Amino acid sequence: MYAIGERINGMFKVVAAAIRDRNPEPIQKLARDQLAAGAAALDVNVGPAAADPLEAMEWLVKTVREATDAPLAIDTTKPDVMARGLELAGPGSIINSTKGQQEQLDIFIPMAVEYQATLIALTIDENGIPRDAAGRSEIALRVVAAAMEKGLEPDHVMIDAVILPVNVTQPTPGHVLETIHSIKLLSDPPPKTVLGLSNVSQGTTMRELINRTYLVMTLAAGLDAAILDVLDSEMMDAMIAAELLLNRAVYCDDFLKAYRSGRA
């Protein structure tokens, strides 16, 4: 599974303070720690409190780039902040994210082509989040068609079927599983699937248990990537074991170590 580390986000107090004080050390440590824990890419989000989001994103991307060349997922809804982040992060970055309505696709798909980035598209449109799997797949199909029309290959599109907290809507985890499964039939090659995992447990007790259980379920449904807390080592262990059980890795007695050192 392609793991995108979620921790460099202004929603976390440590990160918000580091951005405010322009203090690189906590940010670079989070970057290194997440990569060592198995992240293949790092999400960067300045958070809602940043006074000047553009300037904050510039500083944040440059700061992370001093620590690593790993792909970055530029996490913002603002097109100007996204473009600047992609420019500084370099080719191979990830746009996190666009929604499915045409106005947004018209902005972000050409941006993905221009900066050689992968595009994360949420299955949300002007009507909000669909109630079921069919509605989600319909938006996904629209995104893939629009991407192909503008020269963005389907495997450079990642569909995020939008998970909601389980204590808010209990049917959603099932709908998302169904969507992940059906998205693989949309095109050849199919788009990738991704999930902002931690949202499933928002506001619940035993968040870690819910996160890791649902991660394993989504992997079994065919999930390719997740934005998640890679520093949760029990969850990463569960993910590695699931990959093994899905025959995506060759077993050996030290399979946890093999997976982690295979990424070093």
Add this chain to the structure above:
Amino acid sequence: MPFEMPLERWAGAVNLVTIGATGADGGSRTGTVTVGGDTGLPLLGFEGKTPHRPIIAMEVFDVPPAELPSPMAEAVGEVCQHPGAWARKCVEEFGADLVSVRLMGAHPDRSNRSPEQCAETVKSVLQAVGVPLIIWGCGQPEKDNEVMPRCSEVAAGENCLLGTATQDNYKTMTAACLADGHKLITEAPLDINIQKQVNILVSDAGLDLSRIVMYQATGGLGYGMEYAYSIMERTRLAALSGDRMLSMPMLALVGSECWKAKEARAPEEVAPEWGSAPERGTLWEADTANAFLHGGCHIFVMWHPRSAALLRAMIDSLMGEEA
């Protein structure tokens, strides 16, 4: 409508491994050999690159195996009592790319030769030929742990390929390779899971993954060849999928496995209906090698010059200008 070839796209590649060191690199070999670097399945040149051809090593023994099959005894002749001369014959007459020295005489049930005697054998072969060497112990772990460090030491700087490290006995071999600048063969009993585990153990002990060649205890034709083949295939698929713990080049002991088979070694008078003994034995060996060539093997340790020549012809005809 024009036909478009459906091609697999692979994320990984087989590691490159170079064996041997010339004067410029602190050794005394006249040349080096490099294997690996493959970016696709074997012999599918339209899908990936094979930057280096498979290599033919020929095996010599410190003490010749008891009951050397008659076609082998005839081909090797009197030099079978002299590992250096045997090695020279392999290179000069038989065209071997590498010489593999097997120190079977060290085995307590055989001649129980001392580490010092074995080291002398290694030195004599190093002096006799300019090609890089593979050096194997006798397969008895306790004895190999005495013999191999001494042999490694006398070949220090020559960048030999030392065998073997197993799941239960890898520390001494790994330390010897690290100390004396050699490459290491990791061995598994026809088991891809154990192969991966040995590689992790050896890499944890400090040896870089780029210094490892993998060996699955080979099965010859009729005696498990298909298991060895399918493990090679699966290992290559793992490497191409990006599994760094299975991305090393592979080696097979074709000669010693095949000439164990009664079908290969039985004299004509015992089984006249099986036809000419030299032809039968060498075909047994060459056919096994052919299967492993298709499985993705990189280094073939052969016995008979005719089998080696047949394998070379197969590599030439199948790979053409590719590598």
